[in-house]
Structures are given as structure tokens and as C-alpha cells.
Amino acid sequence: MSDFYLDPKTAESSRATYDATGYDKLYFSSIQQSNFTSERYLDSLLLNGYSLNKIIDQKLTKEILDGRGEMDESRSKEFDQVFYFKDNDLLKEVLKKILIEDVEKTILNYYYSNFAVIFAVLLKTLPKEEKDLKDNPSMAWHCDMGPSNHLKLLITLSEDEHGGGTEYLNRETTDLLKKIGYGFVPIEHRKFDLKPLAEKNNIPFNIDLVKPKCGEGIFFEPARTMHRGFRPTKGESHRLVLGFIPWPANWENFHNQNPDFTFKNVGMSFPKINP
Numbered sequence: 140m141s142d143f144y145l146d147p148k149t150a151e152s153s154r155a156t157y158d159a160t161g162y163d164k165l166y167f168s169s170i171q172q173s174n175f176t177s178e179r180y181l182d183s184l185l186l187n188g189y190s191l192n193k194i195i196d197q198k199l200t201k202e203i204l205d206g207r208g209e210m211d212e213s214r215s216k217e218f219d220q221v222f223y224f225k226d227n228d229l230l231k232e233v234l235k236k237i238l239i240e241d242v243e244k245t246i247l248n249y250y251y252s253n254f255a256v257i258f259a260v261l262l263k264t265l266p267k268e269e270k271d272l273k274d275n276p277s278m279a280w281h282c283d284m285g286p287s288n289h290l291k292l293l294i295t296l297s298e299d300e301h302g303g304g305t306e307y308l309n310r311e312t313t314d315l316l317k318k319i320g321y322g323f324v325p326i327e328h329r330k331f332d333l334k335p336l337a338e339k340n341n342i343p344f345n346i347d348l349v350k351p352k353c354g355e356g357i358f359f360e361p362a363r364t365m366h367r368g369f370r371p372t373k374g375e376s377h378r379l380v381l382g383f384i385p386w387p388a389n390w391e392n393f394h395n396q397n398p399d400f401t402f403k404n405v406g407m408s409f410p411k412i413n414p
């Protein structure tokens with residue numbers, strides 16, 4: 140048991156760090172200005188912190204892959220590659236096609252306010268044995284750094300029958316693990332197996348392995364829901380990652396006010412925001 144690195148202070152303070160830079164206030168002002176009155180439904184995303192949804196059709200998956208631009212050399216590794224879209228206009232057209240109907244409704248229901256797209260990144264993942272944690276930090280249990288109210292959508296763009304997917308622990312289990320100190324632990328201290336830690340502390344522990352098909356996507360709260368990824372064992376997997384934050388007007392308003400921000404933000408960063 141002693142080989143678990145536990146740090147309750149960092150686990151609690153890390154997400155507060157981002158919230159204190161303005162994202163709590165941003166959420167507050169977004170809700171205040173939304174004036175939503177519709178009924179809110181408790182879907183899997185609100186209940187558990189993640190959900191699997193049908194997002195786009197085959198035609199659009201192909202269109203998105205065709206829109207792939209340059210690889211970001213500084214953030215890419217041999218087995219994990221990060222790509223820009225070809226240009227900002229193309230990205231905007233793709234977002235217009237994705238953020239409609241049930242997909243838009245799910246995000247509006249989640250925030251009960253409008254939202255913005257803060258990043259849109261194309262990923263290519265190749266098979267590799269998960270031996271060295273330093274090369275595979277996403278494959279061990281973790282929460283992503285970032286404001287607690289940011290949301291991710293991981294859309295699968297390729298058929299993958301060879302093991303790629305993501306495992307999730309629900310929000311309740313994640314909260315309890317954070318309370319005993321396993322939260323945003325340094326990469327070298329991340330673990331592939333948390334069951335012994337959960338059992339010792341009587342924390343309910345049910346792993347949910349989600350394997351989206353082409354055109355499906357996983358919505359999840361990266362800072363609040365513990366997760367770990369799995370590479371394909373054969374072939375390559377392609378995904379589009381969209382990052383959302385609450386926003387006082389619709390996403391096109393953010394896009395117009397910050398023309399290149401989403402397009403350039405392949406590092407998936409969160410600027411200081413003072414709404």
C-alpha cells in the first residue's frame with residue numbers, strides 16, 4: 140500500500156487553482172446571462188461524469204480526417220501524434236456540423252448555459268506496449284489539469300476493433316480517491332491499478348471500459364472523473380478532441396471574438412479569464 144503516492148493537499152488545490160483564475164466566475168456569469176427555463180434532464184454525463192453518445196455520421200468523420208493539417212512536432216511522439224486542422228475556417232465549418240441537435244443539447248443541458256469551444260485537436264494513436272509510464276502517462280489513472288467545469292468530447296473517427304478505448308471511474312469514486320490524496324499526482328506516481336487503494340479505504344470501485352465505435356464520442360469531465368486510455372493493439376486510431384467551457388453567449392460568439400484561439404490551442408490550455 141505504501142507504494143501509492145498520496146497528496147491530499149494537491150488533490151484538493153489543483154482544480155481550485157484554475158477555478159480561482161476566473162473559471163468559476165465565468166460559469167456564474169454564463170448561467171446568469173443564459174436565462175434558460177427549459178427542464179433539465181439527468182443524463183449519464185450529469186449523473187456519472189461521463190457518457191457515450193452517437194455524435195456524427197460516417198460522411199462527417201471522413202470530412203474531418205480530410206481536414207487534418209500539420210502535425211504539431213513539439214507535442215507529438217512516435218506513437219501519439221497531435222494535429223492542427225488545415226485552417227480556422229474549415230474548423231469552424233466542422234464545428235457547425237457537430238454542434239447541433241442532440242450534441243448541442245447535451246452540452247447546453249450539462250452547463251445550463253451557453254458554452255465555447257476552447258480547443259479542437261486531432262489525435263492519431265498507434266499501438267505500443269505500455270511499459271514505460273513516462274511515455275504513456277494517459278494510460279495510467281489520472282484526472283486532467285484544468286478548470287473543474289471544463290468538458291471534453293472525444294470523438295472516434297476510425298473503426299477500431301483492436302482494443303482502443305478509455306476506462307472511467309465515476310465522479311463519486313473519483314472524489315473519494317481525491318480525498319485520500321490520489322488526484323492530480325505527478326506522472327511518475329500515476330498507477331495502472333487503483334483497486335488495492337480503493338479496497339483498503341472502502342471506496343466503491345467499478346471500472347467502466349468505454350469503446351466508442353466510429354462516429355461515437357465520449358463526453359466527460361476530465362478534471363472530475365478519473366480515467367485512463369487504451370491504445371489500439373493493431374492498426375491506428377484517429378480521434379477528434381473538443382474542449383468546452385461555459386460561456387455567456389453561443390460558441391460562435393467566442394470564435395468570432397477570439398478568431399484563432401481554438402484553432403491554435405493544440406496544447407489544450409486554459410487562458411486566464413476575467414469575465
Ligand SMILES: [Fe+2]
Nearest residue numbers: 277282283361
Ligand atoms: Fe486525460
